[in-house]
Amino acid sequence: MTAAFSFARFLAVLVKEFIQMRRDRVTFAMMIGVPILQLTIFGYAINTDPKHLPTLVESNDDGPITRALLAALENSAYFDFRGTVAGEAEASRALRSGEAIFVVVVPPRFERDLVRGERPAILLSADASDPTATGGAIAALSGIVDGALAASLTGPLQGLAARPPAFQILVHRHYNPAGVTSFNIVPGLLGTILSMTMVMITAIAIVREAERGTMETLIATPVRPAEVMLGKILPYVLVGYVQTSVFLALALTAFGVPFAGSAAAFLVGLNLFIVANLALGFLFSTVARNQMQAMQMSFFYMLPAILLSGFLFPFSGMPGWARAIGIAIPNTHFIRIVREVMLKGAGLSDILPELGALAAIVVVITALAMLRYRQTLD
Amino acid sequence: MSGRAAENGQPVIQVTGLTKRFGDKTVVDGFDMTVPKGAIYGFLGPNGSGKTTTIRMMCGLLTPDAGDGHCLGYDILTESRRIKERVGYMTQRFSLYEDLSIRENLDFMARMYRLDRRRQRVGQALEELGLADRAGQLAGTLSGGWKQRLALAACLLHEPALLLLDEPTAGVDPKARRDFWDEIRGLSDRGVTVLVSTHYMDEAVQCDFIAYIAYGTKLIDAPAAAIPRQVGLATWKVEGPGLAELARTLAGAPGVEQIARFGAELHVSGTDAAALGATAQARAAAGPQRWTRQESGLEEVFIHLMAQSRDNFARDNAAPDGGAAGRRA
Ligand SMILES: Nc1ncnc2c1ncn2[C@@H]1O[C@H](COP(=O)(O)OP(=O)(O)OP(=O)(O)O)[C@@H](O)[C@H]1O
Ligand SMILES: [Mg+2]
Numbered sequence: 189m190t191a192a193f194s195f196a197r198f199l200a201v202l203v204k205e206f207i208q209m210r211r212d213r214v215t216f217a218m219m220i221g222v223p224i225l226q227l228t229i230f231g232y233a234i235n236t237d238p239k240h241l242p243t244l245v246e247s248n249d250d251g252p253i254t255r256a257l258l259a260a261l262e263n264s265a266y267f268d269f270r271g272t273v274a275g276e277a278e279a280s281r282a283l284r285s286g287e288a289i290f291v292v293v294v295p296p297r298f299e300r301d302l303v304r305g306e307r308p309a310i311l312l313s314a315d316a317s318d319p320t321a322t323g324g325a326i327a328a329l330s331g332i333v334d335g336a337l338a339a340s341l342t343g344p345l346q347g348l349a350a351r352p353p354a355f356q357i358l359v360h361r362h363y364n365p366a367g368v369t370s371f372n373i374v375p376g377l378l379g380t381i382l383s384m385t386m387v388m389i390t391a392i393a394i395v396r397e398a399e400r401g402t403m404e405t406l407i408a409t410p411v412r413p414a415e416v417m418l419g420k421i422l423p424y425v426l427v428g429y430v431q432t433s434v435f436l437a438l439a440l441t442a443f444g445v446p447f448a449g450s451a452a453a454f455l456v457g458l459n460l461f462i463v464a465n466l467a468l469g470f471l472f473s474t475v476a477r478n479q480m481q482a483m484q485m486s487f488f489y490m491l492p493a494i495l496l497s498g499f500l501f502p503f504s505g506m507p508g509w510a511r512a513i514g515i516a517i518p519n520t521h522f523i524r525i526v527r528e529v530m531l532k533g534a535g536l537s538d539i540l541p542e543l544g545a546l547a548a549i550v551v552v553i554t555a556l557a558m559l560r561y562r563q564t565l566d
Numbered sequence: 567m568s569g570r571a572a573e574n575g576q577p578v579i580q581v582t583g584l585t586k587r588f589g590d591k592t593v594v595d596g597f598d599m600t601v602p603k604g605a606i607y608g609f610l611g612p613n614g615s616g617k618t619t620t621i622r623m624m625c626g627l628l629t630p631d632a633g634d635g636h637c638l639g640y641d642i643l644t645e646s647r648r649i650k651e652r653v654g655y656m657t658q659r660f661s662l663y664e665d666l667s668i669r670e671n672l673d674f675m676a677r678m679y680r681l682d683r684r685r686q687r688v689g690q691a692l693e694e695l696g697l698a699d700r701a702g703q704l705a706g707t708l709s710g711g712w713k714q715r716l717a718l719a720a721c722l723l724h725e726p727a728l729l730l731l732d733e734p735t736a737g738v739d740p741k742a743r744r745d746f747w748d749e750i751r752g753l754s755d756r757g758v759t760v761l762v763s764t765h766y767m768d769e770a771v772q773c774d775f776i777a778y779i780a781y782g783t784k785l786i787d788a789p790a791a792a793i794p795r796q797v798g799l800a801t802w803k804v805e806g807p808g809l810a811e812l813a814r815t816l817a818g819a820p821g822v823e824q825i826a827r828f829g830a831e832l833h834v835s836g837t838d839a840a841a842l843g844a845t846a847q848a849r850a851a852a853g854p855q856r857w858t859r860q861e862s863g864l865e866e867v868f869i870h871l872m873a874q875s876r877d878n879f880a881r882d883n884a885a886p887d888g889g890a891a892g893r894r895a
Binding site for chain 1: 622625627628629647648650651653655657659660661662663664665666670673674675677678679680704720
């Protein structure tokens with residue numbers, strides 16, 4: 189007589205959760221407000237075009253072309269010349285201390301070599317520890333230089349202009365050789381926001397039942413664990429959708445983040461990721477004894493989710509043990525999926541390995557949560 | 567599904583040797599009970615004696631460490647889901663959703679038991695409760711007594727064959743308590759079995775049977791009317807002037823174990839009827855009060871029983887606290 193899964197009881201839990209969610213205005217407002225707030229705050233970091241970056245010059249040549257070049261750099265408004273340095277030691281000290289973000293080195297006999305067609309190199313040393321700060325300037329560099337040269341190489345030197353690059357620009361990125369691009373923060377941020385709300389809110393939602401004593405009524409009914417779990421999780425899946433929509437709308441319009449790939453691939457990844465987080469929250473709630481503990485566990489989880497997922501530090505640069513932990517964290521795979529899809533234009537087939545990893549995580553967490561969920565008060 | 571027990575005349579609850587330990591503390595110890603169909607079984611005992619724990623084991627909310635038994639013909643260890651479908655359990659502490667309205671709570675419970683005609687049943691329950699016009703009010707904003715009444719209505723929705731009521735009338739006003747017991751009677755007449763824990767003697771009197779538990783051990787289990795005789799407590803009623811003064815001088819007198827004030831009377835009781843009788847006669851001769859020998863009431867009996875086991879587990883509870891205080895000092 190007792191069906192393995194009763195849709196009616198699942199619906200009962202679902203309806204109840206929706207009503208409770210609606211009544212808890214503060215939490216509800218936070219769930220919607222957090223993505224907007226976070227993205228706006230991070231928006232300054234996402235600002236891909238910071239200008240007036242402090243720059244030092246070591247000019248070992250003083251010809252008109254060099255002067256025109258430096259003037260063009262300064263006019264571009266990306267580089268703000270703050271002075272000169274003498275020698276490499278002084279240059280790297282300035283970079284390290286943060287006195288300058290760029291050091292431009294014009295080699296001796298630059299102009300002579302240029303005229304001889306030897307393609308001399310201008311060295312741009314950049315403090316790339318904050319790639320969002322330097323990325324825009326570096327990207328703009330070749331355009332600026334081309335413009336300056338076109339104006340300078342006239343008359344007898346016109347022949348040089350016709351040939352592809354008359355000189356090279358060597359960019360040396362210090363401190364962050366990978367040069368993670370600024371858009372990379374978007375996938376990570378979306379993952380972080382979703383995790384933060386999904387894990388914490390589900391964890392709390394179930395512990396709350398135990399703390400308020402309503403668990404006793406709940407489990408005195410014939411309800412089954414799967415009905416409780418699904419009924420509690422589904423409303424928050426919808427919250428995850430709303431958060432994602434708000435976040436994406438803002439990211440695409442206000443911050444001009446591209447969306448190059450397949451929306452279907454994105455959706456599949458998003459759903460798996462949300463479910464993984466909710467299951468994790470549910471698991472936490474079966475371990476925590478009160479809402480405070482559930483909160484703390486969620487916070488504790490957020491640390492590796494932020495630090496070891498490739499959000500803040502390049503995944504490939506981490507030591508083996510850290511990568512091993514990172515692999516087990518849903519955020520790692522979600523960040524990769526979003527990065528591939530939004531920035532690199534990937535489709536469903538490109539992200540299959542990441543989807544597989546997420547699915548495996550979901551299965552393991554769900555199984556653990558169902559095992560831990562107590563049908564008694566013991 | 568509708569109660570295997572009902573068909574073959576088995577008792578509705580039959581448990582033996584139920585034992586529950588929390589840590590190294592045995593909270594319920596070898597508890598046996600047999601509750602016949604349609605009976606109102608009172609469950610008495612001092613605070614912390616294990617009533618709630620026992621009730622929770624019977625409906626599958628707690629797993630016993632030892633013992634077994636049947637509820638409504640289903641095994642309490644392996645078939646608790648089936649038991650839950652036929653049991654209405656009213657928890658001691660209000661455990662409906664405070665942030666749901668009255669109607670939403672009832673709706674939720676109706677859905678949980680997959681009831682047909684849900685709207686109609688909920689509407690009817692609201693009518694009977696007298697809360698129809700306040701159905702939209704949040705349950706958390708109800709007064710204590712109304713919360714109890716709502717909780718009872720909620721656990722009756724699915725027409726259970728067995729009611730487990732854990733102090734259902736705590737904080738309920740006398741009129742509502744009377745209505746409540748009328749309803750319990752009515753249900754019992756229709757064959758519903760009721761196990762109800764209470765601290766009120768006027769409610770204990772209404773029960774067909776009473777089980778008395780202290781320190782997790784059942785001390786008495788008998789028809790309500792037979793209990794005073796079983797305990798063997800002699801009681802004298804004292805009326806007249808200067809009762810307060812008399813009570814003071816009586817303390818410690820031969821045979822006097824318990825002096826309880828009942829309005830304008832003093833009830834003096836003891837288990838040694840002869841010694842108590844001698845004291846009574848001596849005092850009656852010496853003072854202006856009138857002494858009458860009377861049948862011990864349930865109230866005297868339970869005051870007597872509870873006095874013997876005043877602080878259940880108090881020593882166990884006090885030990886760690888005392889230790890902590892000592893360390894802090
Ligand atoms: N979950 C638990 N963990 C540890 N000890 C518990 C737990 N639940 C109950 N106890 C202990 O078990 C004992 C019996 O508790 P129980 O609630 O069954 O008593 P009770 O008879 O219902 O008391 P009351 O009349 O106050 O409701 C108490 O000493 C209590 O401290
Ligand atoms: Mg109790």
